[in-house]
Amino acid sequence: TKVVAPFDAYVSNVTVDEGRLVNPNDHIARLSDASSYEIRFNLSDSEYGSLLSTQSDIVGQPVYALWKIGNKELPFEGKVKYVGATIDTSIRGVDVIANVTSVGTAPIRGGAFVEVVMQGNTFDNVASLPEDALFIDNKNGEIVYVITNNRLESRPVKSVMRAGGRVLISDGITQGEKVLTTRFEEIADGVLVNVP
Template identity: 40%
Template sequence: MRLVLKILSPLLILGAGAGLAAYLIATKPVVEPEVVEERVWTVAAVPVEIKDQSVDLNLFGSLKAVRDVELRSLVGGEVIEVGENFREGGLLEKGDLLVRVDPFEFEASLNENKASLLEARSRLNELVATQDSEIAALNREREVLEREVRNVERAESLAKRGNISVKSLDDARSALSRQRQTVELREAQLEILKARIGQQRAVIDRLEVGVLRAERNLKNTSLRAPFRGYVTDVNAEFGKNIGASDKVARLIDATQMEARFLLSDSQYGLLLGSNAGIIGRPITVTWQSGDAELAFSGRVARLSPEISSDTGGVEVFAVLEPSEYTPFLRPGAFVEVVLSGNRYPNAARLSDSSLFNGDTVYVVEEGRLQPRKVEIVARNGDEILLRGDISDGDLVVTTRLPEIGPNLKVEVR
């Protein structure tokens, strides 16, 4: 009996355990599987517009007068008159008087030169008249010489026949010799007169130059504005004694201004590599003065001859087209400059944030992202121009997502 219990006890325990396990399994709660929903990413997107694009450069610069000159007195003396608008900030028209120097000494110098010139011309007339007289006398002496030659020939012929004495022949020959000497003296005197006439004409030329110089000096006693402009740095006044080359004032052109701005190396290279070049490109200049905003058009006129070592760029000068507001402009004003850039046909303009891995953009199609390969045509700040596997109207994502990839579900806000 005891042996049977020893055998059955383990079996009963195992059976009870198995029954309990079966009961627990049968009565355990059923856990339903949780359904994981796909995440939807909220993104910003813009529609693509394929068209001819331009990269305009937004720059800053300053205004500079096309002409800004120092006016200096051309002659010295006492200032006896000043112009009505010759004052700091005054507007002078072309030809307006700035200052007038006492002209007495210059008028006297001009009169003296004219008198000397008149005297020299009279002396020339005298020499020419003497020359004419000498030419007439020389012609008469030559006629006499021809008669003396004939007399000698006749005397020699008669002497051979014994019709005249030897003394008569010698007298004829002596008369011929004397006449030849007279002609030679007349010719020499005429050559001397010709030389004196040449010298006198040189004197007259020199005196005429002196008259012209004196006339110019007299004219320069009045210093006048070479163009329409504003007066500044006034350094002369009524009664002041000024010397030749003394600074009188500065005149700033009031009719035309130019904008001066800087292109970086990359901007310069971008424009230089285009067919249009740089010279002649249109610009728009905006000057903000208080609440007033004035806009002016212009074109690039020239470039600086060297690259600035301080800024590492190229300085550009553009002449502004005159307008009714040009007189309000002042040199040194800070302005915004928009320089017309290169033209790129059939390109899309997007923000730099829409480009991934340097050659991919993502287009939203039926709520999911699809990658498209593109190439960069040009950059302008945070904007890029693209061409590639994109079409007009495609919705391109501009939001930066670290998890971005193909078929990602998105919602455009």
């Protein structure tokens, strides 16, 4: 008897040999669809929250994946298929699964590690600062320290996103102002600082 899959596939986990008798419920192999793949990646709480701050869902969003193999880079395109039901506390993020169908004749196989790029929100008129520049004050909430005449001055600010060790500030500072980015114990209003 010849068994033929109804789609092009890669065969793995073969459990039978030629000539062996099989029953209707026997698993004989695992088939992986050769025309599409699922890519599983993780978004941190803040990245996921930032995406949801301007839209109700990310399902259907475009995803770009890059598989680096040797000295070649093979790009793939897809869309977010679904988002995990819970936030994984061990990685402080949510699982996202994207379906990639632009595989073509690429030799990619299941289990390959790919770099995933997903378009985030666009913010206008924001300052990108290291997270260490942002302080929490019991009275004013989020603050930064600007440097005026070599002295620190606390300034309430509004952050709109944190990612990759950076924080985006939308209100509270103006272009050209110097902001303290190095923490030290004596930080307070009026403290004299040396600006290189």
